[in-house]
Amino acid sequence: MTGETALQAPTTYYSYTVDPYRLTIGETAGLVLTISNLNPADPDVPGDEDERTILVRIPVGSADGNLTESPRSISPVARTPGWDAVLRPDPEGYLVEIFGPPIASGHSAQIELRQIQVNDAVGAVVLPVIEDFSGESGGVVVVKERPEMRIIEFTADPSKVTMGRSCDLRWTVSGGTHVEVLPLDKTIEVSGTARFSDSLPTTPSPPHSLYTLRLCNDNGRSVEAVTAAYIGKVTASLTCNPPGPLDLDDIVTLSWKSQYAIVPLRLSPPLPNLPWVAEHGSVAVKPFDFVQPNQSSVTFTLQADGYTGDAKTDYATASVTIPLNSVRILRFGYTDGTKTEFTFKTENADREPARIDVMSTNSFRLTVSGPGGPAVAYLGPGPFLQVQTLTATPNPAPRGAPVTIDYTTLNAVSASLNGAAVPLDVAAQKGRTTVTAAAGSDLVLTVTAKDGKTVSSLLPLVVTDA
Secondary structure, eight states: OTTOOOOOOTTSSSEEEEEOOEEETTSEEEEEEEEEOOSSSOOOOSSOTTOEEEEEEEOBSSSTTOOBSOGGGOEEEEOSTTOEEEEEEETTEEEEEEEESOOOTTOEEEEEEEEEEBOSOOEEEEEEEEETTTOOEEEEEEEEEOOOOEEEEEEEESSEEOTTOOEEEEEEEESOSEEEEETTTEEEEOOSSSSEEEEEEEOOOSSEEEEEEEEEOTTSOEEEEEEEEEEOOOEEEEEEESOSOBOTTOOEEEEEEEESOEEEEEEEEEETTEEEEOSEEEEEEOGGGTOOTTOSEEEEEEEEESOOSOTTOOEEEEEEEEEBOOOEEEEEEESSTTOSOEEEEEESOOSSOOEEEEEETTEEEEEEOOTTOOEEEEESSSSSOEEEEEEEESSSEETTOEEEEEEEEESOSEEEETTEEEOOBTTTTEEEEEEEOOTTOOEEEEEEOTTSOEEEEEEOOOEEOO
16 A cells, blocks of 8 residues: 555664555565665764665565565666665575665665566565665565455356357456356355456356356455346348349359357258258359249248247248249241141250140140240141241351341231341241341241230351351
8 A cells, every 4th residue: 555664673774664565466566665864863884985785685485475486577776866776686585785875864765676576475574674884684564465356357258149059257356265156156266366367158048148246255245246148139141143033044152141040050942962051151053953843933041040039939031032034935836848847945944844735637735834934835727826937048158148038927917037027928927038147146036916926936047157
């Protein structure tokens, strides 16, 4: 305690006091030694009149009567001009050698001892003082005490956890002999240092658990601190890139993340060989592997178990829906003008096989399963709009060469080729036009019926370099 001092037995010529004389065990402290001449006059004292030497012994060790176990850390500094002090080893430990001019009656000099690493034992320490100039000896007393009882820190780490997982209660205290952790009913001894840190694992209950740390001493006194550990509310999110619409064979990346979820998480429909997933991640999928016949979209759902704050549910979900492009019949027609053989081509069909039904003699119906389907097209006599033949001459064609396009239709009133109107003899249901061969110029003939409905047929045009 600053301002309090202890006096040595009055056998020395000078008087000696220390401030403070109460130190806390385990701390790094400093002392100021004041050397005072309280004599009414300065008689003829043996020794060098120009310099007087004083020795202060530092008791070294871990016992209650010792000051420090690390004497070499002590740094003596003279506060009074003309005085100096050094630390040096001695067969009995360490000495602080102090030297300076005679002190006039009623005056004093001060020496500061810095960086004293006080040991962990409570007790009184006598620092012997030896006056070389007078041959007298004495001492000053320092009292080592436990620190004031104080809870420096008491926290849950982490303060928020997934339901069912544990956290650590961590504390740092000073003073006291033991701590009690409630409601865990744990008692842990405090070691004899100035600061004592420890931890204890615990599993909180939803929505949160409160814990009390009680620091006690042998005299029945105690201080308390309270902390809380929370169960984090589970969250989940699920996205896809690109977002769609997509064809069935396109690749999409599903990405998900969650917080405070119990691992593993459930992804449905389940991925091949991956029914469960980690708390965050991504995976590439093909909608084709998950679509049902004629389904126009695929929905994935992520379920993350954990605390939601709702007594009726214990999980969070996130969903993403991938819209799909519709199934398409690109061509359903005869191979040539003899109308004895036909061919068809589809796009974005699902795993269900295409089906051809015979409606009547030489009349057929094509049914294709896929997103937004089924798609249906007709060929042969009947009331349905059709492109029956579509040919290009020549095919393959040299780049830049003219190509003759011939086509026959049924129940059409107009026609267009790649978006541009082309001739159509409505009575004969046929037409011809000419195009210039260019790379990548697949031909799409679209015919329109009286009611505005349309049917298209695709013909690949192979272009070569002349």
